[in-house]
Amino acid sequence: MPAPPSWWSGLAAHLAAHRHPIYAADLIATTARLLLHAESCDPHSLLARAKSDAPELVGALTDFFRTHGHLDPPPHLADRRATERRSRIESTPTPLRPQAKKFAAFLLLQREQAEQLGLRPNQLKTIEIRLTAVRDLALHLHTEGHTNWASVTTAHLESFLALNPALRASRLAGLRQFFAYAHYSKAILHNPTDPITAVQHRGFHGPTLTLTQQRTLYQRWTTHHDIHPHEAFIGLAALLHAATITELRQLSDTGINPHHHSVHFPGRSLAIPLDDATWTALQRCQEHRHQLGSDNPHLLVTRLTRTHHGPAGAAHIRDTLAPTGLRPRILRSTRLLTLADELDAKILTTSLGMSYAGVAHYRPSPNLTKPM
Numbered sequence: 068m069p070a071p072p073s074w075w076s077g078l079a080a081h082l083a084a085h086r087h088p089i090y091a092a093d094l095i096a097t098t099a100r101l102l103l104h105a106e107s108c109d110p111h112s113l114l115a116r117a118k119s120d121a122p123e124l125v126g127a128l129t130d131f132f133r134t135h136g137h138l139d140p141p142p143h144l145a146d147r148r149a150t151e152r153r154s155r156i157e158s159t160p161t162p163l164r165p166q167a168k169k170f171a172a173f174l175l176l177q178r179e180q181a182e183q184l185g186l187r188p189n190q191l192k193t194i195e196i197r198l199t200a201v202r203d204l205a206l207h208l209h210t211e212g213h214t215n216w217a218s219v220t221t222a223h224l225e226s227f228l229a230l231n232p233a234l235r236a237s238r239l240a241g242l243r244q245f246f247a248y249a250h251y252s253k254a255i256l257h258n259p260t261d262p263i264t265a266v267q268h269r270g271f272h273g274p275t276l277t278l279t280q281q282r283t284l285y286q287r288w289t290t291h292h293d294i295h296p297h298e299a300f301i302g303l304a305a306l307l308h309a310a311t312i313t314e315l316r317q318l319s320d321t322g323i324n325p326h327h328h329s330v331h332f333p334g335r336s337l338a339i340p341l342d343d344a345t346w347t348a349l350q351r352c353q354e355h356r357h358q359l360g361s362d363n364p365h366l367l368v369t370r371l372t373r374t375h376h377g378p379a380g381a382a383h384i385r386d387t388l389a390p391t392g393l394r395p396r397i398l399r400s401t402r403l404l405t406l407a408d409e410l411d412a413k414i415l416t417t418s419l420g421m422s423y424a425g426v427a428h429y430r431p432s433p434n435l436t437k438p439m
Contacts, residue, residue, distance in 0.1 A: 072108035074137060081131045087371050097121050098128070110137040155198045160209035166216055166254055167201050170245050174198075200241030203227075216249055221259045228263070236265040271429050275401040276393075281306065284391065284398075289344045296351035297367055297387045303345040305398035309406065309419060312385070312395055316378040319364040323349070335420040403429045 078098065082091035101121055105113060110132045117124040132138040152171055159167045174194045181188035207227045208219060224242065228235045243260045250258045276284070284306060288299040304310040314332035322331040324338060328346045331338040341349065352366050361373035369379050384395055406415055407429035415426045 072102070074110075074132075074135065077135055078128075078131050081134065082127065085130070086127065087374070089374065090371055094124060094127050097124055114138075151195055152198060155195065155202045159202045159205045162214040163205040163209065163216060166249060167198070167205060167245075169252070170201060170248055171198055173248055196237065197241035197244060200238040201245050203238070204242060216246075217255045219246075219255070219259055221262055224259055224263060228265075239263060239265045271400065271404065273400055274397050275404060276306075276397065281401065284393075285344070287391070288348065294390070295387065296348065296355045297383075298390065300345065300348035300352050300366075301384055301387050301395065302391065302398060303342075303348050305395045306402055307342060307345060308339055309399050309402040310395075311399060312381050315367060315384055315395070316365070316381060318366045320366075321364070323366070332420075335418065337418050339418070400429070 079091075079095055082094055086094065098121075101113065101117060101124065102108060105116055107113070110128070114125060114128055114132070117128060129138070156164065156168050156171055171194070174189065174197060178188040178191075178194065204224070204227050207230070208223065211223070213219065213223075228238060231238075239260065243258075246255065246258045246260050249255045284302060287294070288302045301310075301315055304315060310332060314334060317333040318330060322333065322338075324330070327338070327340060329338040329340045330349070349366065356363070356366070356368045356373075359368055359370075359373045361368050363372055363376050365372070365376075365378045367379045367383070369383055372379050388395060388398075406419075407426060412423060412426045412430065415421060416423055419426075
C-alpha cells in the first residue's frame with residue numbers, strides 16, 4: 068500500500084492478539100487487497116465495501132474499529148429494548164394508550180422486584196411480546212370503534228384471536244396478564260379472558276425430512292466422493308446416529324475404536340457401532356486430517372484448528388452442511404422421531420445420553436393437546 072491508514076498497525080496488533088495467526092494473516096492480506104481498490108480508508112466506507120466484497124472481514128473489522136474508538140459503540144441492549152417498548156406503546160391508539168403504558172411500567176416493576184427477591188424475572192423479550200399483543204388488540208379494537216378497555220368483551224377477544232390462530236396461545240397469555248392487571252387496578256369491571264382457552268400442542272413439531280429426502284441425502288453422502296469428507300460424516304452421523312453438534316465437535320481419537328468400527332460420542336454412556344457408510348466417511352475424515360499434517364486429536368480438523376489441539380467451532384459443523392440447505396438439528400430430529408417411536412424410552416436415555424424429558428418430547432402421545 069502506498070499510504071497505509073493510521074490504524075493499520077493497530078489492526079495488525081489487534082488481530083495477532085485476538086485471532087489465530089493463520090487466520091489473522093489471511094484477514095490482513097484480504098484487508099490490504101480491499102484497501103488497494105477502496106476510494107477511502109474511512110472505517111465506515113471500508114466496512115460498507117467489505118459487506119459486499121469480503122464479508123469474512125466484517126466481524127473482525129467491526130470488533131477492531133469499535134474497540135479502538137473508530138466507530139460509535141452499538142446501542143446497549145437495555146436501551147434498544149426500551150426503545151422498542153416505547154415504539155409499541157406509542158403505536159397504540161391514543162384512547163387506549165394510557166392503560167397500555169401503565170401495564171408496561173407494571174411489567175418492568177415486576178421484573179425489578181423479581182430480581183431483588185432472587186426469583187426468575189421475565190425476560191425483556193417476553194415483556195415486548197406481551198406489549199405487542201396488547202398493541203395489536205388495541206389496533207383491532209380501535210378500528211371497530213372502541214375508545215376504552217371497559218367495553219371489551221369475550222366475543223371481541225375471540226374475533227381478534229381468530230385472526231391468527233398460530234399466535235393464539237402466545238397472544239392469549241399476554242392478554243390474560245394485561246386484563247388481570249386492568250381488573251386489579253379497577254380499570255375494568257370484569258376480566259374478559261376468563262372463559263377463553265387455547266390449545267397448546269405437546270411434543271415435537273419442528274421440521275423433519277421425508278423418507279425420500281433421507282434417501283437422497285444418503286445417496287449423496289455415500290456415492291458422491293467429490294464432496295468434503297466432513298459433510299459426509301456429519302450428515303450421516305446426525306441422520307443415522309442422532310449425533311449433536313457438540314458430540315461431533317468433541318469426537319477425538321480416544322472415542323474411536325477401529326477394531327469394532329464404533330465411536331463413543333462424548334456425553335454418551337455407550338459406544339455406538341457404525342454402519343459401513345458412516346465408518347467409511349469417518350476414515351475419509353481421518354485421511355483429510357493426515358493430509359493437513361495436523362496432530363490435533365479431534366476427528367474434524369479445519370484450517371484454523373490444525374495448528375492446535377482444540378475442537379472445531381460449532382459454526383463449522385453448520386456451515387459444512389450448507390450445500391444441502393439443512394441444519395444438523397433437522398437431521399438429528401428426524402432420527403430421534405423414528406427411534407422414539409420404535410424403542411423404549413429407557414433404552415434411548417441410556418444409549419443417547421438424553422434425559423427422560425428430552426426423549427418424551429419426541430415420543431408420540433395419545434393426548435396431543437392440553438388446554439391452556
